[in-house]
Amino acid sequence: MAGTKRKTPAKTLKRKDVKNPLIAKGVRQLSKAKVMRLTGGWKFIKDPVEAAKAAMNAPVTKTSPKMITKPIGGPKNGKERKVLAKKPRRFYATEDSLKPAKKSRKRVYRAARASITPGTVLILLTGRHRGRRVVYLKQLESGLLLVTGPYKLNSCPLRRIHQSFVIATSTKIDISSVKLPEIKEALFVKPKVPRSRGNTSKGGDLFEQKKADYTPSDERKKLQSDVDKQLLAAIAKSADGEILKNYLKKPFGLNSRMFPHALKF
Amino acid sequence: MPYNRYYVEIGRVVYLTRGKDQGKLGVIVDVVDQNRALVTGPGLKRKPQLFKHIRLTPQVLGGFCSGTKDIIVKKRFEENDVEKKFKESLFYKKLTARQTRENLNDFQRHKVLYLKKKMNTLINCRYGKLRKPVRKAYFKKLAEKKAKIDAAKGL
Numbered sequence: 001m002a003g004t005k006r007k008t009p010a011k012t013l014k015r016k017d018v019k020n021p022l023i024a025k026g027v028r029q030l031s032k033a034k035v036m037r038l039t040g041g042w043k044f045i046k047d048p049v050e051a052a053k054a055a056m057n058a059p060v061t062k063t064s065p066k067m068i069t070k071p072i073g074g075p076k077n078g079k080e081r082k083v084l085a086k087k088p089r090r091f092y093a094t095e096d097s098l099k100p101a102k103k104s105r106k107r108v109y110r111a112a113r114a115s116i117t118p119g120t121v122l123i124l125l126t127g128r129h130r131g132r133r134v135v136y137l138k139q140l141e142s143g144l145l146l147v148t149g150p151y152k153l154n155s156c157p158l159r160r161i162h163q164s165f166v167i168a169t170s171t172k173i174d175i176s177s178v179k180l181p182e183i184k185e186a187l188f189v190k191p192k193v194p195r196s197r198g199n200t201s202k203g204g205d206l207f208e209q210k211k212a213d214y215t216p217s218d219e220r221k222k223l224q225s226d227v228d229k230q231l232l233a234a235i236a237k238s239a240d241g242e243i244l245k246n247y248l249k250k251p252f253g254l255n256s257r258m259f260p261h262a263l264k265f
Numbered sequence: 266m267p268y269n270r271y272y273v274e275i276g277r278v279v280y281l282t283r284g285k286d287q288g289k290l291g292v293i294v295d296v297v298d299q300n301r302a303l304v305t306g307p308g309l310k311r312k313p314q315l316f317k318h319i320r321l322t323p324q325v326l327g328g329f330c331s332g333t334k335d336i337i338v339k340k341r342f343e344e345n346d347v348e349k350k351f352k353e354s355l356f357y358k359k360l361t362a363r364q365t366r367e368n369l370n371d372f373q374r375h376k377v378l379y380l381k382k383k384m385n386t387l388i389n390c391r392y393g394k395l396r397k398p399v400r401k402a403y404f405k406k407l408a409e410k411k412a413k414i415d416a417a418k419g420l
Contacts, residue, residue, distance in 0.1 A: 121372070133371075171372040240376065247375045265371045 012040030109143040112136075115168040119175040119234075122147060123167040123252045123265070129156045131251040135173060135231060140185050150228040150235075153248045157216070157224055160188050169265040171247075173238055178230040181223060271321040275331050278347055279304060280356070283318035286310070290351060291319075292338050295331045303332070307339045324350060 018038050020030045036042050067082045116122070120136045122145070134147040134156050145163055149156035216224070235244050254260060271277070277293045281304070291306035297313045304319065305311035326341045342348075351357055369377070 123371070169371045171370065243376050243379050244372070246379055247372055250375065252371065262367070263371075264368060 013038050015039050015041075107142055109141070110163070111143070112139050112145060112163055113168070115170075116145065116163060116166070117172065119173040121169045121171040121173065121248070123169065124156070124161060124165065125167065126165040127159075127161065129154075129159070131253060132156050133169075133248050133250070133252055134159075135175070135248070136168075137175070137178075137180060137227075138183075140183070142185050144185075146183060148224070148227055148231065149248065150231045151224050152228045152232060153245060154251070158183065158227060160185075167252075167265055171244075173231075173235055173244070175231065175234050177234050177237070178227070181226065183223070187220075269323065271323060273302060273316070273321065274325065275333075276326040276329060278322045278324040278326065278351070279314075279319040280322055280351075281309075281314065281319055284314075290322075290347060292326055292342065294329075294333055294338065305335050305338055307342055311335055320356075322351060322354065322356065 015035075018030070018035055020028050020035060023029050030038075064085060066085055068085045069080050070083050071080050072078065116136055118136060118138055121133050122136050124130050124132050124134060124147070129149075132149065132154050134149050134154070137146045137148060137158075140146055140160060142160075143162075144160040145166065146158065147156070147161055147166075148158045151157045232245075235241055235248070238244060273293060273296060275293055275295065279291050279293060279302075281287055281289050281291060286309055289306065289309055291304040291309045291314070293302045294305050294311070295303035297303055300317075301313040301315055302319070303311065304314040324345070324347055326338075326345055326347070328341060329337055
C-alpha cells in the first residue's frame with residue numbers, strides 16, 4: 001500500500017538465521033529486498049552519489065607501472081624497448097594438478113560425557129589394547145582421556161584415548177586417594193623422526209634401515225609404577241577388591257546370546 | 266514327570282508378556298477367535314489380547330461362565346490367591362531370575378562368572394577327595410584280579 005510506512009523489524013537478524021528455502025529451481029521464498037529488510041542489510045548500502053564523491057576525493061594511490069623501458073644493446077635494436085614489468089609465467093600446466101586437501105578440522109576440546117568420571121572403568125574399543133578394561137584417570141588438555149590398566153593387571157600403560165572409542169561402564173573406583181603427578185599431553189607425543197627415503201646416492205640403504213623398537217624411558221617407567229601402586233591400593237580398598245582386580249585383568253568379550261545393544265554396562 | 270498341557274479355556278489365568286500391561290496377570294473370560302481372547306483382571310482393562318502376547322499359567326479359576334463381569338472375576342481372583350500362587354510358581358522364579366540377569370552390569374556379570382568358577386573348584390576339589398579312596402580301592406581290586414588270572418595262566 002502506498003503511503004504506509006513499511007514495518008522494519010525491531011531487531012535485525014543475522015543472514016544465516018534468515019530461512020530462505022528454495023521453492024523451485026532458482027526461486028527463493030523471500031525476495032532480495034525482504035531478506036535485506038530482515039537482516040538490516042540496507043544500513044550498509046552506500047548512497048551512489050556519495051560513493052562517487054568519495055571516490056573522486058580519495059587520495060590517488062601510486063600503482064607500479066605495467067610496462068617499463070629497458071635499454072637494449074646492439075646497433076639495430078632501437079636502443080630501448082618497452083617490456084612488461086612483471087614477466088609472464090614461463091610454464092603453464094596443461095593438466096590441473098591435485099592440491100592436497102586442506103586440513104579443515106581443528107582439534108576441539110570436548111568435555112567427557114557424564115558417564116565418564118575419574119575412576120570409571122572403561123572398555124577400550126580400538127587400538128592395540130582393544131577389549132581391555134581400564135581405569136579412567138582424568139581428561140587431558142586436548143580433551144583426550146587419560147587411562148591406565150593399571151599396567152600391572154592388564155599391561156595397559158598410561159595412555160590417551162578419545163572418548164568415542166570407549167564404553168563407559170557403571171563401575172566406578174574411588175580414586176580420590178590417588179595423587180596423580182602432573183601429566184601433560186606432550187608426554188605422549190612421540191618425537192618425529194624425519195623419514196629417510198633410503199636413497200642410495202645419499203649413502204642410505206633401503207633395506208638396512210630398521211625401525212627402532214619403542215622402549216619406555218626410566219622416567220616413564222617410574223611414573224607408571226607410581227600410578228599403579230596408588231591405583232592398586234585404591235582398588236584393594238574398594239568393596240569386592242579381589243574380584244575387581246580379576247575383572248580388570250580379564251578383557252571384555254561377547255558370548256553367544258549376548259547382544260551389545262541390550263547389555264547394560 | 267508327565268508334561269501338563271495348559272489349555273486356552275474360560276477361567277485360565279494368563280501372564281501378559283507384551284504391551285502396556287506387560288507383567289500383569291489376567292483371566293481369560295472369552296475366546297474371540299483363534300488369535301485373540303478376552304482378558305480381564307484386577308488392574309487390567311478388559312480387552313481382547315493376542316495369544317502371542319500372553320502366557321498360560323497352570324492356574325484355572327472355576328465358577329464362572331463366558332463373559333463374566335469384571336467384579337466377579339476380581340472376586341474370584343482374590344478368593345483363590347492367584348497372585349500369591351503365581352509368585353510361588355517355578356515360572357515366576359525363572360522370570361525374575363532372567364530379569365535380574367538382564368539388569369546386571371558388566372562388573373556384576375563378571376562377578377557371577379568369578380564366583381561360579383570358585384564354587385565349581387570347591388565342589389570339584391571336594392568331589393576329588395571323596396573319589397580318590399574309592400578309585401584307589403577299585404584299581405587295587407582290578408590289579409589283584411589280573412594277578413590272579415596271570416597266575417592261573419602261568420600254571
